Amino acid sequence: xxxxTEILRKVxxxxxxxxxxxIEVNGIEMDHRKVKNNHIFICIKxxxxxxxxxxxxxxxxxxxxxxxxxxxxxxxxxIVVGNTSKLLPLIAATYYQNPSRHFPLIGVTGTNGKTTVxxxxxxxxxxxxxxxxxxxxxxxxxxxKVTEVKNTTPDSLFLQESxxxxxxxxxxxxxxxxxxxxxxxxxxxxxxxxxxxFTNLTQDHLDYHKTMDHYLxxxxxxxxxxxxxxxxNKYAVINIDDENSAFxxxxxxxxxxxxAINQKxxxxxxNIQLKSDGTDFIMHTPIGKIEITSKLMGNFSIYNMLAxxxxxxxxxxxxxxxxxxxxxxxxxxxxxEPILNDKGFGVIVDYAHTPDxxxxxxxxxxxxxxxxxxxxxxxxxxxxxxxxxxxxxVACEYADTAIFTSDNxxxxxxxxxxxxxxxxxxxxxxxxxxxxxxxxxxxINQAKPNDIVLIAxxxxxxYQIIGDxxxxxxxxxxxxxxxxx
Ligand SMILES: CC(=O)N[C@H]1[C@@H](OP(=O)(O)OP(=O)(O)OC[C@H]2O[C@@H](n3ccc(=O)[nH]c3=O)[C@H](O)[C@@H]2O)O[C@H](CO)[C@@H](O)[C@@H]1O[C@H](C)C(=O)N[C@@H](C)C(=O)N[C@H](CCC(=O)O)C(=O)O
Ligand SMILES: Nc1ncnc2c1ncn2[C@@H]1O[C@H](COP(=O)(O)OP(=O)(O)OP(=O)(O)O)[C@@H](O)[C@H]1O
Ligand SMILES: N[C@H](CCC[C@H](N)C(=O)O)C(=O)O
Ligand SMILES: [Mg+2]
Numbered sequence: 359x360x361x362x363t364e365i366l367r368k369v370x371x372x373x374x375x376x377x378x379x380x381i382e383v384n385g386i387e388m389d390h391r392k393v394k395n396n397h398i399f400i401c402i403k404x405x406x407x408x409x410x411x412x413x414x415x416x417x418x419x420x421x422x423x424x425x426x427x428x429x430x431x432x433x434x435x436x437i438v439v440g441n442t443s444k445l446l447p448l449i450a451a452t453y454y455q456n457p458s459r460h461f462p463l464i465g466v467t468g469t470n471g472k473t474t475v476x477x478x479x480x481x482x483x484x485x486x487x488x489x490x491x492x493x494x495x496x497x498x499x500x501x502x503k504v505t506e507v508k509n510t511t512p513d514s515l516f517l518q519e520s521x522x523x524x525x526x527x528x529x530x531x532x533x534x535x536x537x538x539x540x541x542x543x544x545x546x547x548x549x550x551x552x553x554x555x556f557t558n559l560t561q562d563h564l565d566y567h568k569t570m571d572h573y574l575x576x577x578x579x580x581x582x583x584x585x586x587x588x589x590x591n592k593y594a595v596i597n598i599d600d601e602n603s604a605f606x607x608x609x610x611x612x613x614x615x616x617x618a619i620n621q622k623x624x625x626x627x628x629n630i631q632l633k634s635d636g637t638d639f640i641m642h643t644p645i646g647k648i649e650i651t652s653k654l655m656g657n658f659s660i661y662n663m664l665a666x667x668x669x670x671x672x673x674x675x676x677x678x679x680x681x682x683x684x685x686x687x688x689x690x691x692x693x694x695e696p697i698l699n700d701k702g703f704g705v706i707v708d709y710a711h712t713p714d715x716x717x718x719x720x721x722x723x724x725x726x727x728x729x730x731x732x733x734x735x736x737x738x739x740x741x742x743x744x745x746x747x748x749x750x751x752v753a754c755e756y757a758d759t760a761i762f763t764s765d766n767x768x769x770x771x772x773x774x775x776x777x778x779x780x781x782x783x784x785x786x787x788x789x790x791x792x793x794x795x796x797x798x799x800x801x802i803n804q805a806k807p808n809d810i811v812l813i814a815x816x817x818x819x820x821y822q823i824i825g826d827x828x829x830x831x832x833x834x835x836x837x838x839x840x841x842x843x
Contacts, residue, residue, distance in 0.1 A: 359396065386398045398449075399425070495535060558600045617667075
């Protein structure tokens with residue numbers, strides 16, 4: 359049990375009609391369904407509902423105190439503060455006693471490549487027998503124990519609790535994806551980052567951020583959050599080939615390790631050979647050159663390898679370990695993942711769901727394809743609508759045949775999403791098949807030896823969200839089934 363007043367000690371000001379000096383608690387929750395005896399319930403005004411409406415139920419479930427933005431009629435003390443969302447990370451980090459101070463924490467932000475870079479870094483640490491904790495789009499994994507996650511970057515309560523688990527498991531490093539939503543909403547406030555990585559910035563999430571400037575600003579917050587402390591080994595790792603790198607660089611006081619392909623940098627690549635079974639290049643680093651022969655495909659993968667290597671270098675991982683990992687890794691599930699078959703054509707499952715990533719993967723496929731390319735593409739519902747026509751045009755430009763289908767339509771009408779996609783279409787080499795299974799079936803049935811079928815957008819996802827229903831759906835499984843028919 360912890361004293362409530364101790365947990366509130368850094369809260370600048372609050373009012374409470376009752377005395378709270380005697381109250382002790384053993385948990386904090388923002389979701390009334392998770393509240394147990396002796397918990398604090400904090401009311402968050404969300405995008406969908408208002409947590410204040412659940413305070414009474416939280417008390418029924420055992421909350422002994424409620425933190426709210428207004429007075430509520432409850433039979434437990436109500437602490438009234440100005441902004442509960444702003445307070446949440448502060449209270450969470452205080453309750454768990456700032457656990458991320460106890461291990462190095464690496465944060466990766468950028469539109470594309472976060473999951474891949476975090477997993478490569480994880481492999482590099484694991485190759486030196488280190489214990490790792492990783493949080494991101496696919497899962498949270500602490501010392502190889504996996505927990506499902508809802509968001510790429512969880513809310514600050516879940517996050518601080520996860521950091522505490524990492525501390526208890528004595529991890530040697532924490533590695534996490536930091537989304538722009540998380541930065542904007544302060545989900546990572548109170549996370550003590552040691553290395554921050556910027557991969558790139560291209561269009562996505564304008565439904566939320568409205569402008570690319572706001573989106574960039576959110577991304578830059580990770581770098582501001584590295585702080586001014588020069589007594590610790592803190593570094594920013596930045597892709598200077600990206601035009602937004604200067605803005606991001608200005609946000610941090612910490613030393614910057616640069617990486618690039620188009621110019622010299624602390625980490626850069628020369629002698630690049632993009633092959634049908636991988637990528638060869640020479641990686642130049644501040645401590646020497648290494649020859650890389652990787653199974654990872656495409657120019658974009660070189661960026662991810664450079665970013666991960668720079669972070670490993672900042673963490674004192676030796677070059678021969680970096681080289682070994684890059685030369686042996688199979689990459690990440692659902693990222694340019696080949697689906698092996700005996701039909702003579704290639705099937706690739708990939709998570710491209712932005713115009714830039716789709717262009718990258720299609721260009722990569724085109725680079726080695728000796729036949730025709732079929733691209734199965736959809737756009738998520740309740741997400742940036744302005745990326746829809748851009749993705750559709752990219753698909754028609756680089757593929758021989760684009761098949762437009764449903765991604766996760768969520769609350770939107772699947773046909774309406776496709777209508778948005780084709781509203782400004784420049785080429786007519788597309789078909790529309792709303793049912794994703796039938797779209798994949800159509801491509802696989804039409805493909806001939808040497809062709810490539812690229813199934814984009816859902817990568818590792820094992821579900822499809824239509825309306826409120828989450829259906830089982832796994833692109834890789836569906837492709838395997840159809841290939842075995
Ligand atoms: C737009 C957005 O960011 N939404 C996030 C937000 O949800 P919300 O504001 O709708 O929450 P809400 O449902 O209104 O609930 C408000 C409060 O009432 C509480 N509540 C609610 C219902 C109830 O019965 N009882 C109860 O107590 C909730 O626990 C909460 O405290 O807070 C939730 C808890 O932290 C998040 O899970 C949720 O992410 C949703 C699922 C989402 O889709 N987010 C996307 C946009 C997102 O954040 N994506 C990025 C990745 C993007 C990328 O990498 O490309 C991410 O980091 O995941
Ligand atoms: N460095 C990169 N530059 C551009 N595109 C990339 C890069 N790395 C990966 N991609 C493309 O983006 C897709 C998503 O990659 P990844 O999952 O690593 O990114 P992410 O940033 O974690 O995405 P999300 O925001 O959905 O979590 C890949 O399937 C590939 O198509
Ligand atoms: N993190 C991204 C993932 C998009 C994946 C795509 N399959 C979709 O559902 O739009 C988002 O939430 O926007
Ligand atoms: Mg990710």
